[in-house]
Amino acid sequence: MTDSKPNKPLVLSFHGTTGTGKNHVTRIIAKNVYEKGEDSEHVHTYTAKHHFPNKNNLDVYSAQLKQWIHGNVSRFPHSMFIFDEMEKMHPELIDTLKAFLDYNARVDGVSFRHAIFIFLSNTAGKVIVEVALDFWKEGKDRGKIWMNSKELETKIFQDIFNDKKSGFLYSAIIDHHLVDHYIPFLPLELKHVRQCVMAEMIHMKINQDYDLADEVARDMPFFPEKEKIFAVKGCKSARQKLMLYIEENEHAALPDLDKYSNEE
Structure with a gap:
């Protein structure tokens, strides 16, 4: 938010098992960026099963997604887009986002460098739980896991590539390293x-x-x-x-x- 000339949109990928706070933190971010928080007209949320339920309509969904994102950013460059259940999205739809996430992204005369994209996913949830359990077994405090954040981020990235059911696996977003940060959400005590x-x-x-x-x-x-x-x-x-x-x-x-x- 302090970079006046970012070279790409901010892309965050939240990972963790259900109920660990991914949606909660997203609401906190929206509250601190927009006056009306998640109720702002500039915050747009999409859920895989709700907005893109039929695999036979991928062409229609892709066209709609392009129109929604392009239209909203053209009106307000700092728009936020939240995609829930990313692991359930078809890779073809995820690839639709690539043009908006790339470096110096400019589509039909509109720059997307100030936009924010947040992906919510259960992918790598088991890996994160295993790390937390290992820390507990070794007598280490859960709060110290952040010291191994780089290692954990690598494990999340590797797990995405090993998850054959995830749309992430086959997405150009992953291949082109367009996600800026993979954020682990630890299991709650x-x-x-x-x-x-x-x-x-x-x-x-x-x-x-x-x-x-x-x-x-x-x-x-x-x-x-x-x-x-x-x-x-x-x-x-x-x-x-x-x-x-x-x-x-x-x-x-x-x-x-x-x-x-x-x-x-």
Whole structure:
């Protein structure tokens, strides 16, 4: 954002298992770049299964994608494009993006150097989990993994090439090294899930209750099965689980109406 003359658009690729914060961090970025955050008219989100569901319509999708990106950047050079479920996108569609991501990209008179592209993917999630588990087994703190960030980024890159099911594998974006940073999202520990529950209490405008948050967090599934170190679903379903506890507590607090009916 401080480079007045970038030579290419900023391209970030977020990797990690479900519920580890990829969408959450994307919202934080949008909030700090645009006044209205993710609700800004300059933030555009595409989900593979929703926007490009039929493989037989790739030509139509490709044309639409080109039109959407070109049109939005021509109106506002600092537009942001978020692509969720990148591993489920067809390589032909991913290749459609190449013209906009390249160095000194200029398509039909429009420069894309100030645009931001963020890819969200579960690809390499297992590799990231394995690294986190290895750190734990060696008695190292999870927070120190950043010191091995270059090594982890290399492992993510290698895993993309080994994932035969990922559209990334066959994409020219990978071949031409157009992704600037591969960002690993680590599996969450109990303390992180607890923080998520506390945050949901704020969003729901109820009093923060640490004990309740701890109870809800501990009721979420963790792995390995015996040690229970990392959350299986991250913070996914934290709100729903909290609602269940609140409803159960409210129900338990209700008077036994049948009892009073019998007394009458």
